[in-house]
Amino acid sequence: MGTEARAMMLVEPKHFSMTSIPTSDIDGGGWLAVEATSISGADVQVWSGEARDVVYPLIPGHEVVGRIASAGPSIPYPVGTRVVVEPRIHCGECHRCLNNLATCNRRRPINSYGFIPSIEPPGLWGGLAETLYLDPSARVHEVTDDVPAEVATFVHPLAAGHTWAVELPLLQQGEDVMILGPGPRGLAALIAAKAAGARWVGMSGLGHDRDRLDLALRLGADIAIDVETTDLAGAIAEASGRRPDVVLDVTSNDPEAVFTALDLVRSGGRVVLASTKGNRAFHFLSDVIVAKQLTIRGAMGATTVGYQWAARQLETDPRIDDLVSHQFPLSEAPRALQAAAGLLGREELISVAVTF
Numbered sequence: 001m002g003t004e005a006r007a008m009m010l011v012e013p014k015h016f017s018m019t020s021i022p023t024s025d026i027d028g029g030g031w032l033a034v035e036a037t038s039i040s041g042a043d044v045q046v047w048s049g050e051a052r053d054v055v056y057p058l059i060p061g062h063e064v065v066g067r068i069a070s071a072g073p074s075i076p077y078p079v080g081t082r083v084v085v086e087p088r089i090h091c092g093e094c095h096r097c098l099n100n101l102a103t104c105n106r107r108r109p110i111n112s113y114g115f116i117p118s119i120e121p122p123g124l125w126g127g128l129a130e131t132l133y134l135d136p137s138a139r140v141h142e143v144t145d146d147v148p149a150e151v152a153t154f155v156h157p158l159a160a161g162h163t164w165a166v167e168l169p170l171l172q173q174g175e176d177v178m179i180l181g182p183g184p185r186g187l188a189a190l191i192a193a194k195a196a197g198a199r200w201v202g203m204s205g206l207g208h209d210r211d212r213l214d215l216a217l218r219l220g221a222d223i224a225i226d227v228e229t230t231d232l233a234g235a236i237a238e239a240s241g242r243r244p245d246v247v248l249d250v251t252s253n254d255p256e257a258v259f260t261a262l263d264l265v266r267s268g269g270r271v272v273l274a275s276t277k278g279n280r281a282f283h284f285l286s287d288v289i290v291a292k293q294l295t296i297r298g299a300m301g302a303t304t305v306g307y308q309w310a311a312r313q314l315e316t317d318p319r320i321d322d323l324v325s326h327q328f329p330l331s332e333a334p335r336a337l338q339a340a341a342g343l344l345g346r347e348e349l350i351s352v353a354v355t356f
């Protein structure tokens with residue numbers, strides 16, 4: 001490892017600058033030599049300026065795979081081990097950490113890789129850099145060497161998919177799950193729900209999601225519906241014969257999806273909301289929650305249990321190879337963000353990674 005790391009710094013929304021940041025002189029923690037970082041919808045929001053409370057400049061990217069380059073006592077693996085780093089850092093002492101929430105606020109706006117401003121020492125808090133700082137509280141998980149690094153980044157959406165589709169709704173074998181939104185996390189939730197023994201899993205998306213919906217069918221979805229051309233409730237009734245036990249909203253910034261989820265789910269069912277709506281207000285009728293006696297969970301981030309499951313799934317599931325469709329080198333990070341935002345076209349777009 002060198003004494004400096006090349007980094008793509010986001011100086012302000014949509015304005016990257018390649019820079020070098022020193023990697024010496026840390027107390028505790030360690031350094032990760034980054035191999036690949038996938039670009040999520042949250043990264044696109046940081047890049048475009050739509051994310052709340054973000055302070056620039058920062059280095060985006062929180063779905064990182066790399067090899068441990070230097071390790072203090074907090075790192076449970078030797079130098080050279082390939083790991084994924086949980087994006088969320090948990091100080092373990094604030095009221096949010098003590099309540100087991102995903103959003104530690106020891107650092108602003110949230111204590112998470114890809115969101116911490118570069119003025120916070122030692123500056124290397126994002127995956128769009130050759131080196132990532134491993135905070136003493138960071139949680140890392142060993143992942144297999146047998147897949148390309150960009151494929152290994154899919155552990156991150158897989159972990160979230162397991163947390164949201166299996167852990168939070170307490171999914172039982174034989175239950176039906178409807179997933180709204182066929183992005184990487186939606187596809188990951190499909191894999192996790194099927195692996196957990198769901199009887200039936202449906203997926204929905206928009207017209208421009210055609211390739212993602214086709215992939216959902218190849219991954220075992222029982223239906224994959226374009227809601228712009230097909231009535232979703234009718235399609236579910238025809239295909240499964242009953243209302244889903246669990247509905248998961250992982251759409252991209254679509255307030256309507258909340259109503260759809262509450263409408264589709266069976267009485268007594270569970271709704272997991274894992275997608276924010278750009279802070280927009282909308283007219284809301286709560287009676288359906290009472291009348292149908294629903295359980296609603298808000299979901300942020302993946303649990304450590306989710307990461308452990310995802311790291312095992314990566315070793316045994318060759319279908320994950322198909323889930324990273326686009327790769328760019330660090331110097332083309334601006335194009336990677338554009339691709340992830342769908343601005344370079346959505347044909348064959350599944351997910352995007354930057355590789356080193």
Ligand SMILES: [Zn+2]
Binds near residue numbers: 093094097105
């Ligand atoms: Zn905390």
